Amino acid sequence: MVKTKEYSEDLRKRVIACHSKGEGYDKISKKLSLPKSTVQAIIKKFKSQGDVMNFGGRGRKRLLSARAERTIVRRVNQNPRITAGEIVEEQRSSGVNVSRHTVGRVLKACLKAYHSRKTPLLKPVHLKAKSSQSAILIKMLPSRNMLYGPTKRILSYNSVSSVYRKSVEAFLPKSPIPTVKHGGGN
Known part of the structure; x- marks a missing residue:
């Protein structure tokens, strides 16, 4: 049966003290109101380890600090x-x-993973306008993921790859993936 209750260190030391006086398992279990199997387990642990304290370090050690x-x-x-x-x-x-x-x-x-936005490779004028518009919209709509209105055409393209970021950082220059709109070309 699975152990469900841990007894105090003081009680375990009293079990060892009674055992060292020469008392038997039955007498110790009646005297301290413990199950006989518990008394046996405490004494067995004392004989093998020399102490009744619980030792730390159980479980798998963490790889990363x-x-x-x-x-x-x-x-x-x-x-x-x-x-x-x-x-x-x-x-x-x-x-x-x-x-x-x-x-x-x-x-x-x-962090939370989001799909990165795809933005077309635009002229420097468009990039400047896009960054200023996205900064304004981020300030106006801090809790929204999707931006609506005239900037939607330029700013919100979804891609397959994931990016770890906050939801309001979707259109900052470090988050979107630069791409060519509609395959590029002439």
Whole structure:
């Protein structure tokens, strides 16, 4: 049966004290109102380990420290289009061997993934207008993902790849993927 209750260290020491006086399992269990199997387990642990304290360190050790996790999140905030493979290579060069899935779990816990926007390659005049319009719209609509109105044609194209960012950072220069509208050409 699964152990459901942990007894205090003081009670476990009293069991050992009674056992060292030469008392039997039945007598100890009646005296301290404990099940006989519990008394047996406490004494067995004392004989094997020399102490009745619980030792820490159970479970799998973490691969990444809190500092390494913050470094990953900071790196993604600087460059939202960085891939998990690139982050794994950076960690490997610093001596930590992690998988893409571990990096993904860290990012999923701290950030939210969005589809990156595709913006057409425009003339510098259009890029300037787009950035000023998006800054104005971000201030006006801080809680919206999708922008409506005349800028929709320029600003909101969806792509397949994911970007870790805040929802209001959709149209900042570091987030969208520059593309040619309708395949480009003449």
